[in-house]
Amino acid sequence: MTETSDGEGKLLERFLTLELVRVTERAAVAAARLRGRGDEMAADQAAVDAMRSELNRLPIRGRVVIGEGERDAAPMLFIGEEVGAGSGPKLDLAVAALEGSTFCAKGIGGAISIVAAAAEGSLLYAPDVYMDKIAIGPGYPPGLVDLDRQPGVNIQALADAKGAPPSEVTVCILDRSRHAELIAKCRAAGAGVRLISDGDVAGIIFTAEPGETGVDMYLGRGGAPEGVLAAGALRCVGGQMQGRLILDTAEKVARAREMGVADPKKKYDIGELASGDVIVCATGVTDGALLDGVLFDKGLIETETLVYRSATGTVRRIRAAHRTPAKFD
Secondary structure: OOOOOHHHHHHHHHHHHHHHHHHHHHHHHHHHOOOOOOOHHHHHHHHHHHHHHHHOOOOOEEEEEEOOOOHHHOOOOOOOOEEOOOOOOEEEEEEEEEEOHHHHHHOOOOOEEEEEEEEOOOEOOOOOOEEEEEEEOOOOOOOOOOOOOOHHHHHHHHHHHHOOOHHHOEEEEEOOHHHHHHHHHHHHOOOEEEEEOOOHHHHHHHHHOHHHHOOOEEEEEEEHHHHHHHHHHHHHOOOEEEEEEOOOOHHHHHHHHHOOOOOOOOOEEHHHHEOOOOEEEEEEOOOOOOOOOOEEEOOEEEEEEEEEEOOOOEEEEEEEEEOOHHHHO
16 A cells, blocks of 8 residues: 555555545534534535645545546546645545435434545546446355345345254345336345335445344445445455446446456455545434444544455444544535
8 A cells, every 4th residue: 555665665554544434534524513404405515625635635646536526527526636735645445425425414323424445546437427236244255245146046045054944044235226127026026125215335234234234235336436335345245246347338338448447347345346445424414323433522522433454354343432523624
Protein backbone atom coordinates (compact mmCIF):
# COMPACT_ATOMS: atom_id res chain seq x y z
CA MET A 1 0.00 0.00 0.00
CA THR A 2 2.98 2.30 0.39
CA GLU A 3 6.15 3.30 -1.40
CA THR A 4 8.27 3.28 1.76
CA SER A 5 10.49 0.73 3.52
CA ASP A 6 8.77 -2.19 5.24
CA GLY A 7 9.00 -0.65 8.71
CA GLU A 8 7.87 2.77 7.58
CA GLY A 9 5.17 1.16 5.44
CA LYS A 10 3.66 -0.72 8.37
CA LEU A 11 3.69 2.42 10.49
CA LEU A 12 2.07 4.44 7.72
CA GLU A 13 -0.58 1.77 7.14
CA ARG A 14 -1.50 1.78 10.83
CA PHE A 15 -1.66 5.57 10.74
CA LEU A 16 -3.83 5.58 7.62
CA THR A 17 -6.18 3.03 9.15
CA LEU A 18 -6.86 5.35 12.07
CA GLU A 19 -7.21 8.32 9.74
CA LEU A 20 -9.71 6.46 7.57
CA VAL A 21 -11.77 5.87 10.70
CA ARG A 22 -11.81 9.61 11.16
CA VAL A 23 -13.06 10.01 7.58
CA THR A 24 -16.15 7.86 8.10
CA GLU A 25 -16.76 9.21 11.61
CA ARG A 26 -16.88 12.76 10.30
CA ALA A 27 -19.20 11.86 7.42
CA ALA A 28 -21.48 9.87 9.72
CA VAL A 29 -21.76 12.72 12.21
CA ALA A 30 -22.58 15.21 9.43
CA ALA A 31 -25.34 12.96 8.11
CA ALA A 32 -26.65 12.16 11.59
CA ARG A 33 -27.33 15.84 12.23
CA LEU A 34 -30.03 15.53 9.55
CA ARG A 35 -31.58 12.25 10.70
CA GLY A 36 -35.34 12.13 10.44
CA ARG A 37 -35.60 15.42 8.53
CA GLY A 38 -37.01 13.79 5.42
CA ASP A 39 -34.35 15.24 3.09
CA GLU A 40 -32.19 12.49 1.57
CA MET A 41 -30.26 14.85 -0.68
CA ALA A 42 -29.32 17.22 2.12
CA ALA A 43 -28.12 14.38 4.35
CA ASP A 44 -26.11 12.83 1.51
CA GLN A 45 -24.55 16.16 0.59
CA ALA A 46 -23.59 16.87 4.20
CA ALA A 47 -21.89 13.47 4.43
CA VAL A 48 -20.09 13.97 1.09
CA ASP A 49 -18.81 17.41 2.06
CA ALA A 50 -17.50 16.11 5.37
CA MET A 51 -15.89 13.03 3.81
CA ARG A 52 -14.20 15.02 1.05
CA SER A 53 -12.85 17.55 3.55
CA GLU A 54 -11.37 14.81 5.73
CA LEU A 55 -9.95 12.84 2.80
CA ASN A 56 -8.17 15.94 1.57
CA ARG A 57 -6.32 16.17 4.89
CA LEU A 58 -4.74 12.74 4.46
CA PRO A 59 -1.10 12.33 3.34
CA ILE A 60 -2.12 10.33 0.27
CA ARG A 61 -2.50 10.63 -3.47
CA GLY A 62 -5.96 9.15 -3.71
CA ARG A 63 -8.25 8.49 -6.65
CA VAL A 64 -11.94 7.69 -6.25
CA VAL A 65 -12.47 4.60 -8.40
CA ILE A 66 -15.86 3.79 -6.93
CA GLY A 67 -17.89 6.84 -6.05
CA GLU A 68 -21.32 8.41 -6.01
CA GLY A 69 -21.62 9.13 -9.71
CA GLU A 70 -19.32 10.24 -12.48
CA ARG A 71 -17.78 13.60 -13.09
CA ASP A 72 -20.98 15.29 -14.27
CA ALA A 73 -22.61 14.32 -10.96
CA ALA A 74 -20.34 16.65 -8.94
CA PRO A 75 -20.34 17.95 -6.22
CA MET A 76 -20.61 14.33 -5.11
CA LEU A 77 -17.42 12.29 -4.71
CA PHE A 78 -17.31 11.26 -8.35
CA ILE A 79 -15.46 8.45 -10.08
CA GLY A 80 -12.01 9.68 -11.04
CA GLU A 81 -11.89 12.50 -8.48
CA GLU A 82 -8.47 13.03 -6.92
CA VAL A 83 -8.34 13.49 -3.17
CA GLY A 84 -5.68 13.75 -0.49
CA ALA A 85 -2.95 16.20 0.36
CA GLY A 86 -1.00 15.31 -2.79
CA SER A 87 1.88 13.42 -1.18
CA GLY A 88 2.33 9.90 0.13
CA PRO A 89 1.10 6.57 -1.26
CA LYS A 90 -1.12 6.27 -4.30
CA LEU A 91 -4.41 4.73 -3.25
CA ASP A 92 -7.63 3.57 -4.87
CA LEU A 93 -10.69 4.61 -2.87
CA ALA A 94 -14.24 3.33 -2.91
CA VAL A 95 -16.65 5.58 -1.04
CA ALA A 96 -20.24 5.82 0.04
CA ALA A 97 -20.43 8.87 2.27
CA LEU A 98 -24.00 7.92 3.18
CA GLU A 99 -25.14 4.40 2.37
CA GLY A 100 -28.83 4.22 3.15
CA SER A 101 -29.82 7.85 2.67
CA THR A 102 -33.50 6.88 2.87
CA PHE A 103 -32.88 5.28 6.26
CA CYS A 104 -31.22 8.47 7.47
CA ALA A 105 -33.94 10.74 6.12
CA LYS A 106 -36.62 8.64 7.81
CA GLY A 107 -34.63 8.17 11.00
CA ILE A 108 -34.70 4.38 10.80
CA GLY A 109 -31.88 1.89 11.33
CA GLY A 110 -29.22 0.82 8.87
CA ALA A 111 -27.57 3.98 7.51
CA ILE A 112 -23.77 3.93 7.47
CA SER A 113 -20.80 5.84 6.09
CA ILE A 114 -18.17 3.63 4.46
CA VAL A 115 -14.84 3.90 2.66
CA ALA A 116 -12.42 1.28 1.29
CA ALA A 117 -8.77 1.96 0.49
CA ALA A 118 -6.18 -0.14 -1.32
CA ALA A 119 -3.03 0.32 -3.36
CA GLU A 120 -3.44 1.85 -6.80
CA GLY A 121 -4.96 -0.65 -9.23
CA SER A 122 -6.48 -2.86 -6.52
CA LEU A 123 -10.16 -1.88 -6.70
CA LEU A 124 -12.35 -2.44 -9.74
CA TYR A 125 -12.48 0.74 -11.79
CA ALA A 126 -15.88 0.79 -13.45
CA PRO A 127 -18.72 3.18 -14.31
CA ASP A 128 -21.62 3.84 -11.96
CA VAL A 129 -23.97 1.12 -13.21
CA TYR A 130 -25.90 -1.79 -11.77
CA MET A 131 -24.26 -5.09 -10.83
CA ASP A 132 -25.69 -8.57 -10.34
CA LYS A 133 -24.31 -10.02 -7.09
CA ILE A 134 -24.12 -13.14 -5.00
CA ALA A 135 -22.34 -13.35 -1.64
CA ILE A 136 -21.91 -15.73 1.27
CA GLY A 137 -19.84 -15.53 4.42
CA PRO A 138 -16.66 -17.31 5.53
CA GLY A 139 -16.08 -20.95 6.32
CA TYR A 140 -17.32 -22.54 3.09
CA PRO A 141 -15.44 -24.37 0.32
CA PRO A 142 -14.37 -22.15 -2.61
CA GLY A 143 -16.87 -22.07 -5.44
CA LEU A 144 -19.76 -23.27 -3.30
CA VAL A 145 -22.15 -20.83 -4.99
CA ASP A 146 -22.07 -19.26 -8.44
CA LEU A 147 -23.78 -16.24 -9.98
CA ASP A 148 -24.72 -18.26 -13.08
CA ARG A 149 -26.55 -21.00 -11.19
CA GLN A 150 -30.24 -20.93 -10.38
CA PRO A 151 -31.08 -19.59 -6.91
CA GLY A 152 -32.41 -22.97 -5.81
CA VAL A 153 -29.14 -24.69 -6.70
CA ASN A 154 -27.13 -22.16 -4.68
CA ILE A 155 -29.51 -22.38 -1.75
CA GLN A 156 -29.32 -26.18 -1.68
CA ALA A 157 -25.51 -26.10 -1.91
CA LEU A 158 -25.30 -23.70 1.01
CA ALA A 159 -27.82 -25.70 3.03
CA ASP A 160 -25.82 -28.88 2.43
CA ALA A 161 -22.61 -27.13 3.50
CA LYS A 162 -24.35 -25.95 6.67
CA GLY A 163 -25.70 -29.42 7.33
CA ALA A 164 -29.20 -28.00 7.45
CA PRO A 165 -32.35 -27.98 5.30
CA PRO A 166 -32.97 -25.08 2.89
CA SER A 167 -35.60 -23.78 5.32
CA GLU A 168 -32.71 -22.76 7.59
CA VAL A 169 -31.11 -20.62 4.88
CA THR A 170 -32.01 -16.91 4.76
CA VAL A 171 -31.35 -14.86 1.64
CA CYS A 172 -31.10 -11.07 1.77
CA ILE A 173 -32.52 -9.27 -1.28
CA LEU A 174 -33.26 -5.62 -2.07
CA ASP A 175 -37.02 -5.04 -2.09
CA ARG A 176 -37.41 -3.99 -5.71
CA SER A 177 -39.94 -4.96 -8.37
CA ARG A 178 -37.08 -6.24 -10.56
CA HIS A 179 -36.47 -8.95 -7.96
CA ALA A 180 -39.99 -10.39 -7.90
CA GLU A 181 -38.98 -13.53 -9.83
CA LEU A 182 -35.79 -13.97 -7.81
CA ILE A 183 -37.71 -13.72 -4.53
CA ALA A 184 -40.26 -16.28 -5.74
CA LYS A 185 -37.51 -18.72 -6.75
CA CYS A 186 -35.77 -18.43 -3.38
CA ARG A 187 -39.01 -19.09 -1.53
CA ALA A 188 -39.87 -21.98 -3.85
CA ALA A 189 -36.48 -23.50 -2.93
CA GLY A 190 -37.53 -23.42 0.70
CA ALA A 191 -35.37 -20.52 1.87
CA GLY A 192 -36.47 -17.57 3.91
CA VAL A 193 -36.09 -14.11 2.35
CA ARG A 194 -35.15 -10.96 4.22
CA LEU A 195 -36.13 -7.93 2.16
CA ILE A 196 -34.28 -4.68 2.68
CA SER A 197 -35.46 -1.35 1.33
CA ASP A 198 -32.00 0.16 0.90
CA GLY A 199 -28.35 -0.33 1.78
CA ASP A 200 -27.06 -3.41 -0.01
CA VAL A 201 -23.50 -2.83 1.25
CA ALA A 202 -24.75 -3.73 4.70
CA GLY A 203 -26.90 -6.49 3.21
CA ILE A 204 -23.82 -8.18 1.77
CA ILE A 205 -21.76 -7.65 4.92
CA PHE A 206 -24.57 -9.30 6.90
CA THR A 207 -23.43 -12.63 5.41
CA ALA A 208 -20.12 -12.30 7.27
CA GLU A 209 -21.84 -12.95 10.60
CA PRO A 210 -24.94 -15.09 9.99
CA GLY A 211 -25.09 -16.03 13.64
CA GLU A 212 -25.58 -12.37 14.54
CA THR A 213 -27.56 -11.10 11.55
CA GLY A 214 -29.48 -14.20 10.50
CA VAL A 215 -28.44 -13.71 6.85
CA ASP A 216 -26.67 -16.55 5.02
CA MET A 217 -26.64 -15.33 1.42
CA TYR A 218 -27.07 -12.14 -0.56
CA LEU A 219 -28.58 -12.17 -4.05
CA GLY A 220 -29.75 -9.59 -6.55
CA ARG A 221 -29.02 -6.51 -8.56
CA GLY A 222 -27.78 -3.29 -6.99
CA GLY A 223 -25.21 -0.58 -7.56
CA ALA A 224 -21.73 -1.54 -8.71
CA PRO A 225 -20.14 0.95 -6.27
CA GLU A 226 -21.86 -0.79 -3.37
CA GLY A 227 -20.69 -4.14 -4.74
CA VAL A 228 -17.03 -3.16 -4.70
CA LEU A 229 -17.28 -1.66 -1.22
CA ALA A 230 -18.97 -4.76 0.16
CA ALA A 231 -16.48 -7.06 -1.60
CA GLY A 232 -13.63 -5.27 0.16
CA ALA A 233 -15.16 -5.87 3.57
CA LEU A 234 -16.26 -9.45 2.85
CA ARG A 235 -12.82 -10.38 1.52
CA CYS A 236 -11.29 -9.29 4.83
CA VAL A 237 -13.23 -12.01 6.66
CA GLY A 238 -12.85 -14.78 4.07
CA GLY A 239 -16.30 -14.55 2.48
CA GLN A 240 -17.16 -15.27 -1.15
CA MET A 241 -18.71 -12.96 -3.71
CA GLN A 242 -19.22 -12.67 -7.45
CA GLY A 243 -20.50 -9.74 -9.47
CA ARG A 244 -21.26 -8.85 -13.08
CA LEU A 245 -21.66 -5.30 -14.36
CA ILE A 246 -24.94 -4.57 -16.14
CA LEU A 247 -23.74 -2.87 -19.31
CA ASP A 248 -27.00 -2.93 -21.23
CA THR A 249 -26.49 0.01 -23.58
CA ALA A 250 -23.83 0.86 -26.14
CA GLU A 251 -23.02 3.98 -24.15
CA LYS A 252 -22.35 2.01 -20.96
CA VAL A 253 -20.23 -0.53 -22.81
CA ALA A 254 -18.15 2.25 -24.38
CA ARG A 255 -17.74 4.04 -21.07
CA ALA A 256 -16.67 0.83 -19.36
CA ARG A 257 -14.17 0.10 -22.11
CA GLU A 258 -12.62 3.55 -21.58
CA MET A 259 -12.15 2.58 -17.93
CA GLY A 260 -10.43 -0.70 -18.78
CA VAL A 261 -13.36 -3.14 -18.80
CA ALA A 262 -12.61 -5.22 -21.90
CA ASP A 263 -15.30 -7.88 -21.45
CA PRO A 264 -18.75 -6.39 -20.72
CA LYS A 265 -20.09 -9.80 -19.63
CA LYS A 266 -17.22 -10.71 -17.32
CA LYS A 267 -18.07 -12.37 -14.02
CA TYR A 268 -15.80 -10.93 -11.32
CA ASP A 269 -14.87 -12.88 -8.22
CA ILE A 270 -14.18 -11.21 -4.92
CA GLY A 271 -10.43 -10.94 -5.53
CA GLU A 272 -11.03 -9.12 -8.81
CA LEU A 273 -13.45 -6.68 -7.23
CA ALA A 274 -11.04 -5.86 -4.40
CA SER A 275 -7.47 -7.19 -4.42
CA GLY A 276 -4.28 -6.58 -2.45
CA ASP A 277 -4.30 -5.18 1.06
CA VAL A 278 -7.74 -3.64 1.50
CA ILE A 279 -8.80 -1.53 4.48
CA VAL A 280 -12.52 -0.85 4.96
CA CYS A 281 -14.04 1.47 7.55
CA ALA A 282 -17.78 1.77 8.22
CA THR A 283 -19.36 4.07 10.81
CA GLY A 284 -22.99 3.87 11.88
CA VAL A 285 -25.28 6.82 11.21
CA THR A 286 -28.51 5.28 12.51
CA ASP A 287 -28.80 2.24 14.78
CA GLY A 288 -28.73 -1.00 12.77
CA ALA A 289 -27.81 -4.67 12.81
CA LEU A 290 -24.18 -3.90 12.01
CA LEU A 291 -23.50 -0.73 13.96
CA ASP A 292 -24.95 1.69 16.48
CA GLY A 293 -25.71 5.12 15.13
CA VAL A 294 -24.21 8.44 16.16
CA LEU A 295 -25.23 9.53 19.65
CA PHE A 296 -25.33 13.23 20.49
CA ASP A 297 -25.09 14.23 24.12
CA LYS A 298 -24.18 17.45 25.87
CA GLY A 299 -20.56 18.15 24.98
CA LEU A 300 -20.12 14.65 23.56
CA ILE A 301 -20.55 12.73 20.31
CA GLU A 302 -20.33 8.94 20.36
CA THR A 303 -19.66 6.83 17.25
CA GLU A 304 -19.20 3.16 16.46
CA THR A 305 -17.00 1.98 13.58
CA LEU A 306 -16.06 -1.38 12.08
CA VAL A 307 -12.58 -1.61 10.58
CA TYR A 308 -11.70 -4.50 8.27
CA ARG A 309 -8.24 -5.32 6.94
CA SER A 310 -7.63 -8.11 4.44
CA ALA A 311 -3.87 -8.50 5.01
CA THR A 312 -4.40 -9.60 8.61
CA GLY A 313 -8.00 -10.82 8.45
CA THR A 314 -8.70 -8.44 11.30
CA VAL A 315 -12.05 -6.90 12.20
CA ARG A 316 -11.98 -4.18 14.83
CA ARG A 317 -14.97 -2.50 16.44
CA ILE A 318 -14.15 1.01 17.62
CA ARG A 319 -16.44 2.93 19.95
CA ALA A 320 -15.29 6.52 20.24
CA ALA A 321 -16.37 9.36 22.50
CA HIS A 322 -15.54 12.69 20.89
CA ARG A 323 -15.34 15.23 23.68
CA THR A 324 -14.62 18.19 21.43
CA PRO A 325 -17.66 18.03 19.15
CA ALA A 326 -16.97 21.51 17.76
CA LYS A 327 -14.24 19.93 15.64
CA PHE A 328 -16.98 18.16 13.67
CA ASP A 329 -18.58 21.45 12.62
